[in-house]
Amino acid sequence: MDAQADETFRDFVANRSSALLKTAVLLSGGDRHGAEDLLQNALIKVAGRWNRIEEPEAYVRQVLYRQHISRWRLKWPRRELSVATTPEVSTPADAASAAELRLVMRGALARLTARQRTVLVLRYFEDLPEADVARILGCSVGTVRSTTHRSLARLRALAPELAALGPATVEQQPSQHKSPVEVRP
Incomplete structure (x- = not known):
């Protein structure tokens, strides 16, 4: 050089x-x-x-x-991160709660598989379209979509306190095969 x-x-x-x-x-x-x-x-x-x-x-x-x-x-x-008790649910009302929420998010992301975490980072942090993520990862767009769906569902299961972030509340309703997600304003 x-x-x-x-x-x-x-x-x-x-x-x-x-x-x-x-x-x-x-x-x-x-x-x-x-x-x-x-x-x-x-x-x-x-x-x-x-x-x-x-x-x-x-x-x-x-x-x-x-x-x-x-x-x-x-x-x-x-x-794998092992904890004796589950973290308490909190709302991001102040800076301490926001910091706690970041820690919860980081912990939940760490518990995802590397592929799931990569797809979520590329899609939502890097804000890349599905086609670009598929090209980068060397897979199909359908694989990116299904991995994104499963990753978000796992993230919600690992850290239910993240639901307090958005204006919509997410409720899961049981069904025979899958749990559909309903978003209410």
Whole structure:
């Protein structure tokens, strides 16, 4: 890498690393150390190709997603969070409740599978359309839709206190095969 490319790479890392780290933390289920490793590996891969990259942000994010996919395809053993009692339900009335809610969300995301977490991060945090998520993950749009549906249902089951976030309340009604979700204003 020449001096000018080295300087632009350093500027990019200095300016964008915090936003990229947030994405990596979400992808890794709240494991900050794992997220830092993920981001560092992605930046190492990008540094070697820096002169040929037209859109650095998109390229680094693509490498970040693919690095994460490679990790969960290796089927590393998952660390599971065990608690003696379930967390209490709270409403985000103040900053402490909002912080608690973030912790609950992080814990619930960490208990999802890596694939479920990746789909939710790409769809809702990165705000990517289903077709882009399918292209990034190398699967069909239908797989993204079904994984998103199952992931959200699991997230709701793991952290029912997240229902207090939105204006609508979500109630589940039992049926023979599936539990349909009804949203009431």
